[in-house]
Amino acid sequence: MTTQLSVYADPKAEAAGAVSAVVASLPLSFGPAAGPSAEVPDVVAVAGHAGWAGRAADAIRSGASGVVVAAPVAEDTAELIGVADSAGAAVVLDQQWAGNAALAESSDNVRRVIAGALEDAVMLDSVAVAAPGTDPAHLLTEQLAVLVGCGMELRNLRVVQRNGNGYTVAGVLAGGTPVALQGILTSALPATASVTVLTSTGRADVVLPDPAAAWPAEVRVVTAEGATTLPTLYESSHRTSWARAHATVTSGKPANDLVRFAAVTSLLNQLTS
């Protein structure tokens, strides 16, 4: 039988992660907590603006078994890792693209496709699109989270250009293959992140959708034998993250999110050092 966990989200977390709608789509797994002053909720939603690591740590100290952080900005998570480990609490990061079901650790077929392409890569090209007004630094954080989530080891990252309309970042994969990352701010295009690995004989493409709706990611691979589109998963990254949070809290198995996020912040530090 599914254990129902109580959830509390303050207004900022609700806005950042569409928590009510997502929790409503997992009615056996979650139910709303009465409020912040009532019994301690099992899971607390935390908005990912600056200071989220402290707020998440506070929630755990207050007794939450898990926290879900919506759209976390880059910041130091060392203290939070310690607090979560001590309490045995789960920290799940609800990132708009990296949290997509296509990149979940359970999506073996996607991971196989990407890993296969990386073995034979001649170029990695990635584009992240967000609405005007988005902080480019946050956009880059989200984009790097996708690439780390794809299992890519990026090296020698450097900013080629950065302005109010976006950025370009260059780097290499482990074998010296060129890496080109671009962030574009526009309202004319959907807020997607694409990853294209060109290989010596084909390509692999992952297009991750805006989590505002349950658009599926598109994963397509081209080899000498033909083209394959992987099965679609009509689930927003918000719902995938919350489902993962339930599984993590109830199983007691630690989530890997903060370790991956540390890899992202390490890459960002390369760019600013």
Added chain:
Amino acid sequence: MSGVTRSQLRIPQSSDYKEVSNLSNQAQASPALLGVGILGAGPATQAIHLPSLARLGDLLEVRHIMDVDPAVAETVAGRVGANFSTSMDELLADPAVDIVAICSPHQFHAAQVIASCRAGKKAVLCEKPFAMNGEEAARISAVSAETGVPIIVGAMHTFDPGWLAAEEAWEDLPEHVHTIRSSIVLPPNPRFEDFATEIVGRVPVPGRDSTDPDVIKAMLTGGVMGLAIHDLPLVRRFTPDFEAVEVLHAEIVRPFGYVISLRAGNVSIELRAAMNATWEPSWVFEAIGDDAALKIDFTPSYVHAGSATARIRRAGRTTVLGPFGHNGYEGEWRKLAELASGTGQAPSAETLIHDLEFALSIAEAAARRVDTGRTAGTPADEEINA
């Protein structure tokens, strides 16, 4: 070397049958066909221009083909029943030639364009690039102005009906574009050449050490002048400050390709290309502003797979333009036929010169970024035609 005469080898054209059927009514006969002469009979002529011209038999007729290799000249001319020769002068002296297409190696382009204008031809098509430096471009411009002979440069995408339809529909988009992307993924040329025709005289691409700085410089220069150059006139339409273009990053992609980042005023320009062994071509041009964006998917070169498809997105609405029935190469020839007939408007010399200067400045700056510590010995540009 003199070629065989047209009458000895002439293959019946579709227009012949039309003329025969109209013998009893000369007033309804087709207008006279325009004669085409082609300098250089390599793969681009065989796989691009002859198939394009074969689709336009009611307008144009190939009458003379010149190549320095007499066997290639004769064989290719024989396919279309044209005269052949091994000298430019002989082709230019042929009164049956109204339009000259220059498909020779890059270094001959400028001299051959000038000679064609001075020979009093009705129009000239020069494969890109039409010159290798600004001085050559200025000389061409002066001769074109003096002789009045219109010149078209073979940047086929600017003649693609998908692009032209987008141009009519995009309204004020160029004023608002802040980001441009040109992304090209193509198999090696022979794959599509062999879908388009049966090539003779193909020269194998020599092996190269892509770790050699000189080779890297040549790959970057060749990539810009042979591949990116197809899209650079498109880029320039959205780049008012094109003269201020800066190359911020340039590196090669193996086995052939590039990653180049540019900035021109407030516009960020990203050029990506890879020629790998894929079977799936992809050629995408994007121009993006805050509230509107253009995306064009071009069809592969060589094969006549119709026009590009353009999509203009504004406020949640997407306008799709195309695909239309012919590609930019056929568009070039349709334009040439118009110009040679005295109708239509040729691109201004200023436009052609600015397009060339834009491409040259990017190619040179990209190559300069390869820090070899040497100032000489750069090999000739690689001619990567697509």
